[in-house]
Amino acid sequence: xxxxxxxxxxxxxxxxxxxxxxxxxxxxxxxxxxxxxxxxxxxxxxxxxxxxxxxxxxxxxxxxxxxxxxxxxxxxxxxxxxxxxxxxxxxxxxxxxxxxxxxxxxxxxxxxxxxxxxxxxxxxxxxxxxxxxxxxxxxxxxxxxxxxxxxxxxxxxxxxxxxxxxxxxxxxxxxxxxxxxxxxxxxxxxxxxxxxxxxxxxxxxxxxxxxxxxxxxxxxxxxxxxxxxxxxxxxxxxxxxxxxxxxxxxxxxxxxxxxxxxxxxxxxxxxxxxxxxxxxxxxxxx
Amino acid sequence: xxxxxxxxxxxxxxxxxxxxxxxxxxxxxxxxxxxxxxxxxxxxxxxxxxxxxxxxxxxxxxxxxxxxxxxxxxxxxxxxxxxxxxxxxxxxxxxxxxxxxxxxxxxxxxxxxxxxxxxxxxxxxxxxxxxxxxxxxxxxxxxxxxxxxxxxxxxxxxxxxxxxxxxxxxxxxxxxxxxxxxxx
Numbered sequence: 001x002x003x004x005x006x007x008x009x010x011x012x013x014x015x016x017x018x019x020x021x022x023x024x025x026x027x028x029x030x031x032x033x034x035x036x037x038x039x040x041x042x043x044x045x046x047x048x049x050x051x052x053x054x055x056x057x058x059x060x061x062x063x064x065x066x067x068x069x070x071x072x073x074x075x076x077x078x079x080x081x082x083x084x085x086x087x088x089x090x091x092x093x094x095x096x097x098x099x100x101x102x103x104x105x106x107x108x109x110x111x112x113x114x115x116x117x118x119x120x121x122x123x124x125x126x127x128x129x130x131x132x133x134x135x136x137x138x139x140x141x142x143x144x145x146x147x148x149x150x151x152x153x154x155x156x157x158x159x160x161x162x163x164x165x166x167x168x169x170x171x172x173x174x175x176x177x178x179x180x181x182x183x184x185x186x187x188x189x190x191x192x193x194x195x196x197x198x199x200x201x202x203x204x205x206x207x208x209x210x211x212x213x214x215x216x217x218x219x220x221x222x223x224x225x226x227x228x229x230x231x232x233x234x235x236x237x238x239x240x241x242x243x244x245x246x247x248x249x250x251x252x253x254x255x256x257x258x259x260x261x262x263x264x265x266x267x268x269x270x271x272x273x274x275x276x277x278x279x280x281x282x283x284x285x286x
Numbered sequence: 287x288x289x290x291x292x293x294x295x296x297x298x299x300x301x302x303x304x305x306x307x308x309x310x311x312x313x314x315x316x317x318x319x320x321x322x323x324x325x326x327x328x329x330x331x332x333x334x335x336x337x338x339x340x341x342x343x344x345x346x347x348x349x350x351x352x353x354x355x356x357x358x359x360x361x362x363x364x365x366x367x368x369x370x371x372x373x374x375x376x377x378x379x380x381x382x383x384x385x386x387x388x389x390x391x392x393x394x395x396x397x398x399x400x401x402x403x404x405x406x407x408x409x410x411x412x413x414x415x416x417x418x419x420x421x422x423x424x425x426x427x428x429x430x431x432x433x434x435x436x437x438x439x440x441x442x443x444x445x446x447x448x449x450x451x452x453x454x455x456x457x458x459x460x461x462x463x464x465x466x467x468x469x470x
Contacts, residue, residue: 031378
């Protein structure tokens with residue numbers, strides 16, 4: 001080690017903070033110049049931490065379940081009555097659905113309908129928030145040989161969750177449909193009109209760009225549209241809800257606040273997947 | 287501290303065990319901070335959990351920069367800032383710059399605040415945390431070329447101020463015991 005005089009050492013110690021502040025500005029520039037660098041560092045960090053979080057998920061989940069159990073015991077009577085009502089309603093709907101399904105099958109058979117290909121899926125556990133304060137995303141823990149690719153579709157048991165945006169060796173990051181950067185082509189179910197669902201970082205994304213002459217109805221169901229080849233058609237997203245300022249928003253069907261397990265579907269779509277870095281260099285621009 | 291150490295004079299080099307002990311104690315603030323930051327990312331299932339990470343980082347940097355800056359040097363703050371940017375999905379450099387500024391402010395106010403009580407430190411921290419939340423908000427907007435709702439920034443400031451006493455009490459206990467190199 002180099003021996004310095006006490007004065008020189010004190011001067012150096014006083015310089016460290018300004019130099020590091022300048023270095024943090026340099027990091028900002030570096031992060032802007034090479035966005036992939038930060039992404040790769042994050043994925044590597046997430047890959048390292050995911051097993052720890054996955055191991056923690058089980059005991060933490062048990063604590064959660066115990067708390068929920070206690071709360072549930074408290075209002076079991078009311079809950080029971082509510083469920084009985086709901087069950088009756090659902091039974092009526094089930095008979096309607098079964099009749100419609102049978103009719104649908106008959107009609108398809110008489111039309112020689114080509115069935116949609118079955119999509120393959122993997123199920124993964126959500127281990128951490130991957131959005132921070134200014135983004136909405138979740139981190140999935142997936143096995144080492146998962147085969148998940150960017151652009152695949154994440155769905156929970158109720159509806160669309162989002163799309164895979166980053167894939168590491170043990171983790172995948174899913175950008176939620178509520179994120180500020182999320183744009184999803186959708187169809188209004190009753191009018192069949194197309195629109196775009198735009199995330200705002202808030203709990204309800206906004207509905208924009210529906211055609212003239214069509215007005216999204218309160219409570220109307222919103223499904224994905226196959227336009228742009230990014231999503232398969234008719235995945236449920238949610239229902240229209242008019243906000244206080246009169247702008248139509250969509251209440252997501254998926255439980256985005258407490259995602260635990262999601263399914264990642266591979267529909268073989270690559271409409272708007274971000275190009276890989278090697279393929280990005282366009283001729284004439286280097 | 288042994289009695290002999292309290293008197294001035296030349297004495298033999300401390301033994302290896304003692305030097306290790308001193309180093310470990312000096313490392314407590316940094317390790318504690320990083321560990322807490324990693325813990326805030328665990329699947330706890332709390333609403334608004336994402337804001338805990340910057341809040342914990344702000345509280346830790348403020349506390350340790352005030353009470354034990356010799357164990358909390360700027361390079362450590364830099365590393366904690368990097369961790370905040372990477373784990374918190376902030377644009378690279380935003381959290382880093384803000385935490386370094388908080389560290390600098392704590393160092394300048396250190397002498398003045400040392401004589402005051404906890405409430406004063408907390409009140410000044412409320413100002414610092416608000417400024418830091420504002421700085422992160424502005425930097426995120428600047429680096430993403432995007433207008434963002436100020437609500438997350440306000441929530442970050444409020445949460446930081448609210449959890450400061452919760453963290454400060456165990457930190458103060460650690461400061462007097464396990465993080466004190468003079469106890470080695």
